[in-house]
């Protein structure tokens with residue numbers, strides 16, 4: 001079932017040569033004005049995503065807050081939009097904490113995750129008076145206690161448990177199994193809660209569980225919810241420790257297939273509905289009644305579900321070539337802009353910015369210019385014929401796109417543009433080679449004399 005998260009702000013216009021639009025703006029206009037590779041975000045889609053998450057929870061009548069996982073996309077202009085919507089922020093580094101504070105998230109709605117928080121990061125978060133640290137080990141608890149004591153502050157802690165549940169997602173984005181580095185084994189977690197409750201510089205406020213990302217079945221969520229609730233109840237009975245909140249993490253899957261539809265596009269092998277992904281209301285309907293048995297305030301930390309489908313990454317065709325086995329479309333955009341296909345064999349729909357009647361379909365590999373075999377955006381993909389100069393959009397690139405981008409091959413990171421109705425503006429400039437390469441003034445002068 002598709003739900004409100006899929007009311008996509010990227011769609012084709014009704015022209016004879018249909019144009020792919022972001023809200024009221026033709027993507028070809030943006031590609032022309034700003035060049036490619038280019039990340040384009042729909043403000044409306046992002047707001048709709050946040051609101052539908054928030055209102056589905058509100059409708060349940062449960063006390064909750066949505067804490068957007070900043071790692072999915074940390075552009076400050078996008079963060080400002082979410083802060084204004086009333087979202088909290090889930091951060092994993094000093095960088096994310098500072099940008100979240102600068103964007104206007106209230107400290108009491110900021111949680112700090114991560115297996116390897118450094119001492120300066122802990123100190124910074126304590127001074128900022130964030131809502132809670134999601135603590136991942138007994139040793140980390142000890143360190144937070146010592147730093148808080150030294151500063152004369154009290155650290156609010158929420159302990160991340162590992163429920164040993166298979167999220168059935170890609171192994172690299174599954175976090176809830178014993179063999180994963182995340183959280184504290186359920187069997188050892190009680191010790192951590194008792195330790196925290198016995199140290200005056202620590203205040204135990206919650207429990208945290210996050211089993212992975214792009215989870216497309218309800219079963220793992222249900223299993224994790226059940227074992228967390230069982231743990232919370234036995235903690236209360238056996239130790240008398242009463243918590244304030246239960247943070248159930250993020251991980252809600254989204255549709256990556258058949259996101260943009262048009263009769264002139266080849267049919268998706270998964271059919272019109274795309275792949276099966278539980279709707280938000282199915283998710284909430286399945287897990288909330290379980291989590292509710294604790295009576296605790298519930299926090300969710302979605303990242304992908306808020307930003308992924310609010311963005312398209314624009315690319316231009318540089319060359320095409322074929323051999324007896326393959327047709328290659330070589331673009332100016334690759335793993336340096338979007339590493340997900342290479343890293344997780346992730347599927348992203350690729351759609352031409354302009355559709356032309358009569359274009360033949362061809363099975364192609366859409367690849368980038370990077371010197372790596374794994375530098376592909378799509379493989380064996382049926383596409384309308386593409387030639388040098390044609391442009392395309394890689395859809396659902398908003399989560400873990402720009403934030404995982406790199407300067408490999410000394411490529412400057414792409415620019416980012418935000419669209420709101422028929423208005424648009426740059427929210428991050430394209431990097432320039434001189435900065436990326438860390439050139440000093442003398443180098444810049446020498447270059448200027450050589451190439452102008």
Ligand code: LLP
Nearest residue numbers: 069210213214250251252301302303304400
């Ligand atoms: N909470 C915690 C503790 C997390 O580690 C994450 C993501 C989230 C929330 C948000 O998860 P989401 O709702 O976005 O699934 N780079 C990978 C995804 C890595 C996810 C890391 N943790 C990808 O591109 O698929």
